[in-house]
Amino acid sequence: MTVNRPDLGLPPGSLVYVGDRKPTETSLSIIGYDPIGSWTRTADTVEELLSYRNDAGITWINVNGLDDLESISKLAQTYGLNSLSIEDILNTEHRPKVEEFEDHLFIIAKAITWNNEKGPEYEQISIILTNNTVITFQEHPGDCFDAIRKRIEVNAGRIRKMGSDYLAYALLDSLVDEYFKTLDKLGQKLEEFENQAVDETGRHFLKQLQNVKQQVLSLRRIIWPQRESISSLARLDTDLISEELQPFLKDLYDNILQCAETIESYRELIISIMEVNLSSVSNRMNEVMKVLTIISTIFIPLTFVVGVYGMNFKYMPELEHPLGYPITWGVMVLIALGMVAFFKRRHWL
Amino acid sequence: MTVNRPDLGLPPGSLVYVGDRKPTETSLSIIGYDPIGSWTRTADTVEELLSYRNDAGITWINVNGLDDLESISKLAQTYGLNSLSIEDILNTEHRPKVEEFEDHLFIIAKAITWNNEKGPEYEQISIILTNNTVITFQEHPGDCFDAIRKRIEVNAGRIRKMGSDYLAYALLDSLVDEYFKTLDKLGQKLEEFENQAVDETGRHFLKQLQNVKQQVLSLRRIIWPQRESISSLARLDTDLISEELQPFLKDLYDNILQCAETIESYRELIISIMEVNLSSVSNRMNEVMKVLTIISTIFIPLTFVVGVYGMNFKYMPELEHPLGYPITWGVMVLIALGMVAFFKRRHWL
């Protein structure tokens, strides 16, 4: 857990990529649509990309990879972003936020994907919303927006009939939908832990549970600010978001709130599992020690008895007695039975 | 504990049933009443159902089962619900809420019933309130509204004299009354746990208590948002709720607040029980170990003594002494008594 900030000490607004992975090469694509039709292009340069623009309908520009600082900066400046916002796009450890500017909204959101080895992985998705354009900046190729591209292409749902604000909403909505998948994976994992909590007494159970706990806490550090940011988006008083979008934002808020509450319930569950496991480990250990100690305790007095008749005194009348040996056995059996009875009566056996 | 969301990735407002149980077949019924009389019908189709409507009095339409998406959607649209609300009706994992629309209120509430095997069970009850109609959507047949139906039929209390808002209130009130029954069951269970906490040292006591704790926490996750939603209902400034209803909503709020406070006291009680039990388990174990160790400690020096006189040295004057054996016994008895006295003086016995 380290803080990765190569930009520290630079003048405010310096453009440096900040993140825990090497930035991928930048690739550009653009989608245009209106109620009547839609088209898609990919471009090699920002100039080419901008030449495809068409003021008539809605334009969605997508940038994958934050490697080419110059192109990103040029594109961002074309749409009026200040250097601080560009800096934030490149700082992929930024917390989710919504910032209002005169002619655009600047939204930082997070995509969460589940990696079977490493748990949840985060990708920063920066969204610029102007009155007829949405620009998305992604850290890496690959996203959960294909269903939206499909809906635009085949004119499904209301997306083609609505403005750029609806597109931005749809993107956020599909990000949040993805969160549920990660939550579901974590939920399944926790269910397994819950089932093993009584029986699993090894040293690594808790270590692994703590691992999952750290994952839950890292999710929480993403989802709570995301919830806050969606809530502030819904309360924003701006022309960029039409009145018509309100119910959709409220629905989106309902969803992210459910994520947040699920995260809280996971935390409580983890605490429960830990408590059950710790008490189970100690109960089991106690049980082992108890049985073992009981065995010892039964034999110790008997060993004393046989020690007594192993002594070499010249004058020990018992040793001469013809029934000395069997009587001693009898006494020892009685002692053993007495001990067992005593333990039974005290419910220690 | 998993998140069940088959609707994820679909366009907002897509109609899919979301829940942890198979949806039951849809069945429709309608009740009409005014101060003078009342009537009841069941219907096979939405068209049939709607044909029974009568604008004069108050109408209560009840839908059991969320299987027939088309009928539900048709009915909902007849009363002006948007697709997001319909989606919420079908998402039976939705958190309780109140949403205000131009001509109706949309309320999501939860019925809680006690299942002797599984503990509390939840059923989502979605309520649509217009100025002369209440529509309720239930996941399954069977509810706690029969007393209300009876009151309408026999004209008991004020229900027939008041508006649709009173009907919606009465439904919520009877849901909250049901919560107390579940709380009572949990309270009885906790009382049993409390009585066993000192004596029950088995490994499964805590596991079962954690089970109940999870039930209490799941109840909490329902009751707190329900409290919030009833509070917002009481503060709503809308024509759909008459001034006359205010004292009833306040009373309802008192009730749900009592539920919430009871839940909190259960949490505190569970913590107490856990603390008592853990300390009891460890005290009892310590007791066992103590007695056992004391027995061992008394016999270990004695075994040493008899070992000494079991040695085969040629020249051991004690062995030849005629009183060697009885004197040795005397010494051993003294050692044992000394040990016991020492333990007694230190309050270890």
Add this chain to the structure above:
Amino acid sequence: MTVNRPDLGLPPGSLVYVGDRKPTETSLSIIGYDPIGSWTRTADTVEELLSYRNDAGITWINVNGLDDLESISKLAQTYGLNSLSIEDILNTEHRPKVEEFEDHLFIIAKAITWNNEKGPEYEQISIILTNNTVITFQEHPGDCFDAIRKRIEVNAGRIRKMGSDYLAYALLDSLVDEYFKTLDKLGQKLEEFENQAVDETGRHFLKQLQNVKQQVLSLRRIIWPQRESISSLARLDTDLISEELQPFLKDLYDNILQCAETIESYRELIISIMEVNLSSVSNRMNEVMKVLTIISTIFIPLTFVVGVYGMNFKYMPELEHPLGYPITWGVMVLIALGMVAFFKRRHWL
């Protein structure tokens, strides 16, 4: 700990006694006073009681016992209470509150008395305040208001000179004064626990402490809402409470706040006691085990030594040696002393 609500499922405003004790028979009394004089009457019926009323001065009607639903209802309706308030009077598990109505205030408060066996006991005191009348409903005969009755009778303090609002305040003030007595009893108990915490290692110490903790928590569940309700009373903007009463209400609030803070300090003290006790129990146990184990460890090597010379090999030169036996003793003494020295150096003895 169970929820006792026989009224569940009944229409709102149904009159049923709700409480954990059998309701006592209803008995009625009435006191009238003005700056010049005062009088007292008891009555058998509500009609008789009401016939004693005198509009000139201030009237205080007291009802002990909630058994006679009809009389209570008749009396309450005479003073304009709605059925929901009457229902609350009968629900003796209701949380403290203040409700404002057009011509009266409805106050639910709690009397707390200390029972030497069971700890704090609660009695619900419902207070109706109109512009010239106070009505109090008590669960049982017996209260802490005798000093007030005396002050009215002998014209002590300012009570006879002031309005019905001052009477209601005086009642609440004497209830809160009683709280301090219960807090004092609990404080004494906690002091005893604190003194025993280091020495008391029995299994029931913690159980009893948890008992007191539950009592403290139950007090807290009364005192915090009571504090809230007194605070809202002081902030109420109503003609029923004269400006002149404000400093008294503020003083009352100071008092209940001190109760609340005392409760919080008790909770912290209980946690301290538990921590000290738990660590004391474990320290003492460890001490026992340590001394016992040390004894065992010293004798085990010695027992080995004597075992060696108990072997029956034909050729064991030591056995033949005339000083074999005393030398062996010497060696054993040296081993024992060496062990003790080792333990001492490591500070285990």
Add this chain to the structure above:
Amino acid sequence: MTVNRPDLGLPPGSLVYVGDRKPTETSLSIIGYDPIGSWTRTADTVEELLSYRNDAGITWINVNGLDDLESISKLAQTYGLNSLSIEDILNTEHRPKVEEFEDHLFIIAKAITWNNEKGPEYEQISIILTNNTVITFQEHPGDCFDAIRKRIEVNAGRIRKMGSDYLAYALLDSLVDEYFKTLDKLGQKLEEFENQAVDETGRHFLKQLQNVKQQVLSLRRIIWPQRESISSLARLDTDLISEELQPFLKDLYDNILQCAETIESYRELIISIMEVNLSSVSNRMNEVMKVLTIISTIFIPLTFVVGVYGMNFKYMPELEHPLGYPITWGVMVLIALGMVAFFKRRHWL
């Protein structure tokens, strides 16, 4: 920990001394000053005291000891205090507060002094502030105001140039300055505890730490309300406090806030110390048990071996063998070394 309230049940405004110590005899003094000069008098009666008053400058009346109820009451009434305020002056367990009246402010503050045996001791200082007079009521003789008296006498700083509000501020400021001394003593104590936490495993370490914890918590119960009360003083909109005083009150607030934050850091430190100590105690105990058990385990198999050759069977070939004895020794040494090696490899030694 008990609640000391002899005034309970008395009519509101009854004058009774409430506190945990016998009230000291009342003694009166008066200081007058203006920019030009200053004078000091002591008095035997309130009448004498009041005769010294001089309306021209600022007057500071100090009352030590709350024994003489009549004098205190007379003095207080001269300055327009109502009986509830007088009651609060006498209730030395009152929490810090600021109350605004038409022509005076009533301030309850606490002096904290460090007693080397008992830890922090509290004295209630009630301050009345009118437009040209400050009256202070103290429980006992002795205070931290001598530096202020000196400043008035020698005309140091701005005190002689400013109004009565500055005097009241100066008093509070020197009280808060005293808090730091107590905090410093506690901080030194905690540093000692911190240094001993790893080595001190006795049973009384935690008891003493809990003692300090209780002192910290009692300080906290004074300092937090004091902070609140100073904050409300700074936000008060009254003619009694001149605009000029604002920066001083803000500075005072900074100081009391630092006290409050220091207290919180002490609480966190105490928790740390407890955790380190508990784990240290248990680690050390485990270490002891481990070494002891290892010794036992090594000798137990050896004792078995010598037991084998102590058996008296007629036909035991090893016993006859001339090298039986030395070979047995060899085997036993090998077993012992094997055990040690096994323990070493598992890092148990």
Add this chain to the structure above:
Amino acid sequence: MTVNRPDLGLPPGSLVYVGDRKPTETSLSIIGYDPIGSWTRTADTVEELLSYRNDAGITWINVNGLDDLESISKLAQTYGLNSLSIEDILNTEHRPKVEEFEDHLFIIAKAITWNNEKGPEYEQISIILTNNTVITFQEHPGDCFDAIRKRIEVNAGRIRKMGSDYLAYALLDSLVDEYFKTLDKLGQKLEEFENQAVDETGRHFLKQLQNVKQQVLSLRRIIWPQRESISSLARLDTDLISEELQPFLKDLYDNILQCAETIESYRELIISIMEVNLSSVSNRMNEVMKVLTIISTIFIPLTFVVGVYGMNFKYMPELEHPLGYPITWGVMVLIALGMVAFFKRRHWL
């Protein structure tokens, strides 16, 4: 942990150095710049320093070392600071704050540097902002502002084009950038602790972790008020801060918020590490005890058996039997195997 306040008891506004280190000798420097050029001077006296001033552009005066009270006081008074502010500059334990005055802002901030031996070290940086001047007071020479000096000199970024408010912002921004370096160091340390948590069972692991925990908490006590103070700076409505600066302050707030959230995640991580370590220590200890006890338990019955045949009874038929010895061995092997099998079946081995 002690409170260091030599100023206590002095009149408000007294100038005394308060801090935990000896103040360093005061040294003065001044930088002037406008869009066209920049210059730098050092001075020996305040008079010399002030003679360099030039009203045309922006002036930055830096004071290192708080030793020369007179110079500091003279300089501060030249810019209209009141004595309370000067006192705060000298009190280097003051919490971060922003205070607004008529013609200047007074900002107390903290520089945090990482010391490899002692962890985070704090230096108070007091900043005075007037409409064309910034004055910084530092405890010691050496700071993180060299990059800013360079930017002024080489006219990099926008700093030369903007006002004194931007300079103050740039200073705060570079302080916060430094925080990340300390957070990164702590993060690396915690990562090491995390990796050792399962294996490290020594007594000092937790002590060292608690050390880091105290460092994290001390950081938290700086960063949270710093966050608050930056937030209040951004919300300030003053002419001293131009509208243009708003996005920069927001960006600064984003950064300090990330610091605060990182600190919180460190606290959670520390708790996780402690839990894993504690359970690991106890698991490992239990393991040791288990294996050891198993060995003991196997040999104890065997030692009993050989004890039996070591008895010296005259009539013991087994002893005479030619196969007595090998049969006994067989029985003992069977007992040992039976014990092992029993342990295996119960999963204790």
